[in-house]
Amino acid sequence: KIFRKGRIINNGTKLIDLVRTKYPLLCNYDPSDMTLPAALCPTCCSDLYNSENSKQARSPPLLKACAYVENSARPEAMHTRACSAASACDICQTARQLYKQPHEPCVCPICTQFNNLPISNAKLPTENPVTNQEFTTNNLLYIQAQLNLSNNQTVKLAASLRSICGRSSVESGFREKLVEISKKAENFYSNTSSSFYINKKDGYQDRVLAYCHDIEALVTYILDVREYDPYNHLVRIGLDGGGGMFKIVMNILDTAGVQSTNSFKDSGIKGTLILALVENIQETDDNIRLILSNIKNLDKIKYHICSDVKLINIIVGIQSCSSKHPCPYCETNNLENVDTFTEDRTLGSIRHSASAYKSAGSNKKVAQHYTNCINQPLLTGDDHERILDICAPPELHLLQGIVKHVYDNMYKNWPHVSLWLDKINVKPTNYHHGSFVGNDCLRMLKNVDILQQMAESHDKHIIQKYVHILRCFYDVVKSCFGMTLDPQYDTYINQFKYAYKDMDITITPKVHILLMHVPDFITKHNRSLGWYSEQTLESVHHDFKRNCWEKQGYKRSIGHPDYSQNLTKAAIVYSSKNIS
Template sequence: MPNYADILLPKVTRSENSIDCNCYICLRARCINHSKNQFVLGQKRNLNNNIDKLNGLYGSSTQKINYTKTVNKPNVKRSAKKVIKLCEKCFQKIGNGLNHSCAHTCEPQTHTIRQNVMKLVNELPDKQKEHVASSILKDISNKVVGDSMRLSTGGRGKTIYFKTNEPNDKILFSTGDLDSFHVNSAVSTNHMRKMSSFIRKTAGRKSVPVKYEQHIRDRSHLLDTFYQKGLFEFETADGNYQTRPVVWANVNELLEEVLKERNLIGYYVVKVMADGGQGFFKVSMSIIPDSENGTVEDYSDSLSNEDIIYNISSKKRKFNQEKLGYKSTSVKKLIMICIVPDIKETYNNIKFLFDLVKLNEVSFKFVSDFKLLLIINGQQTATSMFPCPYCSISLKDLRNFHKIADCQILGHDKSKSLKTYGDLKQDCAKYVSLGKSKKMSKESHSVINEPIFYEDKDVKVLEKCYIPELHLLQGFVNHLFWNGLVLVLGREKALIWPLKLKIISKNYHGEIFEGNACRKLLKEADALCDKIIYENVGILALVPFISAFKAMNKMVNLCFSTERRGSIDALDKIIEELKKALLATGVSITLKIHVLLEHVKPTLSLLKNSEGLGKWSEQAGESVHREFLSFWEKHKINLINDPSYSQRLKAATVQFSSFHI
């Protein structure tokens, strides 16, 4: 390199006319758009060591100094490297003037050797100390069995731990495990990629399956080709017709693809659910294999011995979820058929959507709330002259508790009183013959439209549309509480009962208790026997309500779970007990209470011996609103008329169904 040490630089002053330095470094620093030289690895720059005007290595050109003369650096004799001589026995420094302890002995002492070696090591630079320590530990680690070793220090010992460099070949988290976590936590695919990368770095390179990131990308678009999007006109809540984006799939093609992906072979049943919520109307389906067993909870303490036909273990029977991850009836296994935002639940809207997805081309069972069920049957609302979707009881007879026996099925063979699809079509034809006058709809049993489902005329409505057990439970508890207890006790006293159980009501279509809260109130009916609650009316005024809640609790324990916990004959005794308690309370009989008293037993007779109503619950169809919301939040756009709304809605729907396979 050039001899920069002897270069003569100009004197630095505070004057405005100070002289700029024109050395090579300063010239290069002041140069604009100077092209950087490209050097190949290993190639040296060919620079002259002389400082003169030819190569630009000179000081101020204005000073009259002769730089052409080469400035030679005086030759300095380098000192020789310092060599340390050690004794081969005791490793002590030896040399002139140094005392050597083992020079006059045959064998050096052990402690002397250790002291000499430690003294020698302490004199080494830090980097050389690290080299010595790593070399020693490497030799020790080859002899260690396990991942730790206790070292002797001449005093209190120390333990060192060895981290093996061998990669972990065991897959700690399978693809199915990660997919189940993804669906359960409802996180984004990007979050799952980050989590898998963290697991791989922490637990080993092979702790996560290879190419999991690619797997999750492909999985999110698994059903992309089966969904379509379009714009159609629907009736909205304000009574006008407006264009709404729809995302749908052909239910037959979608069903075949899901069966192939789940590798389901053998008999299965499709349960279709429809409901509106969170700003969308959704139609979804669950595919239930015949071989799947549900989870049985322990309610044996609430049933008498004569009501139980088999022993129930005190532990819950757990469904084997190794293959599917979740029960097929769970919302985590729900597949979206179609979705449309902000429409009114009317006959024309529902029929258009069911025809669009070609729902009648597959065999299925349908479950929904009573409002939608009446619409699908072509009937008027639950306040019409004939409100029951399953039988032809009039509203007058329904509300007159003493005449419920006119539609009674228990103890008698009155299956003909159950509606068939032939009856619905016949009533619709009669309504048309009367000029489609709604004033005359009572002559057609409140049927004003053709049933949407295509079934044979002998098929009963109860065979196609099972009773919604969740709505029955909520309807019974809320009606008995708000229209019974509150009227007897007063609102403040009545609310002491749920508040003691840490239960609060929700403002949803009025003030109601949700499903889990209703279940807890039934179990804790005896909590009404609190003097603070009944002090103004007496305990006798609450006995009928307590009896009604207890009777309903027995019915729920018997047949509202996924498996039945007693015989159908045991249900007769519970229903009679429930009727007497309701008669004593004086509350009105609603459509849901009527279905509880009259149509639960016929529904159970249609199911298999061990099946309960819980297997055909509408719970998943109600929970789909919150489940879909987590996917919609990643693609959400507020303006329905935005051109990209349909595409975003389709992306969210595809991801929802793809992750729920």
């Protein structure tokens, strides 16, 4: 056994006296010497006591184990002779190595019995010995999440800890508990095979859909496990087709408590649950409608859709951002007018316009006469509900779109602005027309001073107005794009609006959303956009693919006999570990 500091073992002063008198050559053993254990192991105690007294020993007084045993760097030096990996008595072995000269062999019965065994290279205790502590299941799950370990890797880690620190260093039954935790969400998921639109070349093909068949029951279960107030939480649902798989995911945020700042907060990827998963399909109205039809009781919970503008337009049933009425939140046909509010889009207005469009023959050439409403909304709700109250303004894509638009216009005036990107180590992506990822957008906004210095050194004063607009936008981002809301956010948005109007560049749908709808949304909910951010959804693509689909060994090619089962298991395991 491993004796820890502060733990007690059955020994007695009579036994110590026996050691001193009966076996004076027992490796120069001295219980007062702190380089040696303060007491013998139970097996040695029993051997020595019984050799002197044939009667059964009474329960002796208690002695504490010393710091040496708990800090031995070699696991074999912490075993007793009763263990399966037993060697000579630890006290004898240590003393032989540290105190006896080669020409002075130990003559005690124990060392004589194990005379031919190798001596352990035990180390002396450190200056500040650490108590041997048990790793609980939660400890190991935290390590697994922190290092993105697979289940097999985590089990191997537990085995290594037991080998180094002793069997009691890891909570018993860990493997079984890990399997149990990985199946927490098992009862909420199903799979089916349906025909989805792939692309123009391949048309429609069968694909396996793994999905949550009762979202209301899943939400209730999570609220109970996390002990959230059923009246003070926010359900955030995201849709996106990145990473080769179309996903619908959900986060449940506690609005009553204080949001954690660590990487495992409920708004991050480690708090994300998968609601639907299907591989290699297009983001179309028919495909998304088919997926949502399998998720039951969506209309029985209060939620916010958090996605990019393209998918929001598909979900609400209108045409793309290049149409005459591109905004999903209002019916404006003139984005340049940022001083006059137009009528809000509601579920009822879109349903009415889409029905009229269909009655007129569904000719897309005349869709603008029906405010570009071409499909019935995929959302459930009353006719009076505003789209802005269901679909949150997409924080991440507003950031990316506005920074990209300002940079493109700046590049037209001064192509050497790319040197600024090189200096601050920012590179445009190879997709989405060379846009910038979210962190790079923030890096650009934080390093506007460098841009100004470079422009002045090249005598490019025209860049000054872009420097000013980027600074104004950074104030907006800091005030209402995170989890903390600055009471002055409305002032910063107005300052950005006036600066932008002086720029004489086009107002994009994302700029329009920021200026016309973000203040309205924040005023109603009294929270910043970070609570509704789609950033987590973008991160889940990589996390699921690498750390679950591939690392956990679920990945199979489409059509493989195990594909359907593995896709569903992957969704269950990923969601189960993120429940609590």
